[in-house]
Amino acid sequence: MDLNTVAAIRQARERADLALAPGEAILGGGSWLFSEPQNHLIGLVDLTTMGWASIEVTESGLSIAATCTFTELSRFELSASAPAWAAVPLLRQCCTALLGSFKIWHAATVGGNICLALPAGPMTSLGAALDAEALIWMPDGRDRRVRVLDFVTGVESTVLQPGEVLRSIEIPTRTLTSRTGFRKIALSPLGRSGTVVIARLDTDGGFAVTVSGGTDRPVQLSFDALPTAGELATRVHGIDNWYDDAHGAPDWRRAMSAHLAEQLRTELAVTA
Incomplete structure (x- = not known):
């Protein structure tokens, strides 16, 4: 759907670019944003241009960027040198709970699905089940962490405050x-x-x-x-x-x- 009230799209390159002006909203994959009228918006800030690695194996577990798409997550496999994580198949299983075409899978993002906070959000299911933490960027430059289990507080309701951006979800080795x-x-x-x-x-x-x-x-x-x-x-x-x-x-x-x-x-x- 055309968003005919949106006059400009800014490409975010660094954290400071995520400061929103009145009438702006964060754009991830846009699979929901472009699905219905958004008459309150006059501008979008593209999060995908931040250049975040979609999935990273870290010392503490697995870091999944908010901009990681369903397609990327569903195709993740551990390399021969990586830890033996029995829970990895759950990544794709949760992706399959979103019934959509390959076009949706190529656009829909992990962060967008969680932040939309619909009851059937499968990325919320994934993060909550594996005791993942949501890494949140605050507008004053600080970070805070919230369990994904607690991130969604109700239908289309989350703990995000104005100006905050979901950076990633961090899954611990313990549950992987x-x-x-x-x-x-x-x-x-x-x-x-x-x-x-x-x-x-x-x-x-x-x-x-x-x-x-x-x-x-x-x-x-x-x-x-x-x-x-x-x-x-x-x-x-x-x-x-x-x-x-x-x-x-x-x-x-x-x-x-x-x-x-x-x-x-x-x-x-x-x-x-």
């Missing part, structure tokens, strides 16, 4: 070495995710289930060890922020989340 399981379900084969459930079995025996898509913000249920079926079901049914829209009623989302969580508990218990 975990075994993971992924499930999603929708009311129709080509429908938006009704719920997304991701389970993680850590090397120290800890177990976590993260529910998103069916809730207005991600919810993580943590256990010191693999729970029983009853313990897990009780915790899932205790979630109180189920989302209600045309893609699923709260009671259906609750039931499906509990069902998928039990599937994952059984799957990860095989070699626990």
Whole structure:
């Protein structure tokens, strides 16, 4: 869609360029920004020209730039010299939860998906499930970090303050070495995710289930060890922020989340 109120697009080259003038907004991939009228905007600041490396293996884990596209993330593979991270397949699995054409995958970004804060945002699911931190650039030049689990506070609501920019999400080695399981379900084969459930079995025996898509913000249920079926079901049914829209009623989302969580508990218990 043409944004006929936008008169200029600035290309950001350095951090100072991200200071927004009245009526400006940050442009990442633009897959949502150009999908509907933005009559309040008169200018855009292109984040993709900052030249950030899309994905970097660091001493502490994996750093995924906000400008990393779904295509780039889905194709990430560890080199022969890199650590053995069992959770890497989850990167592509979460990408597949965004049902879009290859054109969307080439444009949509990790940061844009998280900042949009829709319940079915699969990058929010990924970051929350792997205990990632969001690195936020503040307008005064300082940085702050927030767990992705806490970054999204509700439907289209985040902790970002005016002038702040999501720089990257940082996934720790601790969770990258975990075994993971992924499930999603929708009311129709080509429908938006009704719920997304991701389970993680850590090397120290800890177990976590993260529910998103069916809730207005991600919810993580943590256990010191693999729970029983009853313990897990009780915790899932205790979630109180189920989302209600045309893609699923709260009671259906609750039931499906509990069902998928039990599937994952059984799957990860095989070699626990």
